[in-house]
Amino acid sequence: MVGMPGPTELILILAVVMLLFGASKLPELARSMGSSVGEFKKAQKESEQNLKDFEKSLKEPITPKTKVQETAVKLGIDIRGKTDDQLLEEIQRSAEKPKEVSEP
Numbered sequence: 001m002v003g004m005p006g007p008t009e010l011i012l013i014l015a016v017v018m019l020l021f022g023a024s025k026l027p028e029l030a031r032s033m034g035s036s037v038g039e040f041k042k043a044q045k046e047s048e049q050n051l052k053d054f055e056k057s058l059k060e061p062i063t064p065k066t067k068v069q070e071t072a073v074k075l076g077i078d079i080r081g082k083t084d085d086q087l088l089e090e091i092q093r094s095a096e097k098p099k100e101v102s103e104p
Contacts, residue, residue: 005013021029072079072087075094079087 017029018026066084068084068087068091069079071091072082075091077087077090077094082090
């Protein structure tokens with residue numbers, strides 16, 4: 001049956017580790033294993049958080065237009081095939097040119 005090793009197996013594993021690394025290296029080995037486990041858990045939590053953030057972003061409604069695009073449409077600027085930067089330039093030009101006033 002596969003599962004957690006029993007007390008006899010743990011003693012055997014500890015004896016083999018002591019023979020391989022020596023008693024003086026055991027504290028250093030335990031520290032490095034502990035820090036490795038800590039780093040692994042930290043990376044695991046970070047990955048889980050990234051996944052949750054990604055899932056949350058997928059659930060948010062997708063807005064078809066940005067504020068820049070909405071402003072351009074209000075000013076009568078054609079937005080098809082233009083980036084937000086291009087639209088900003090056109091909005092700026094539109095704001096700078098004087099409005100024509102029709103006489104009554």
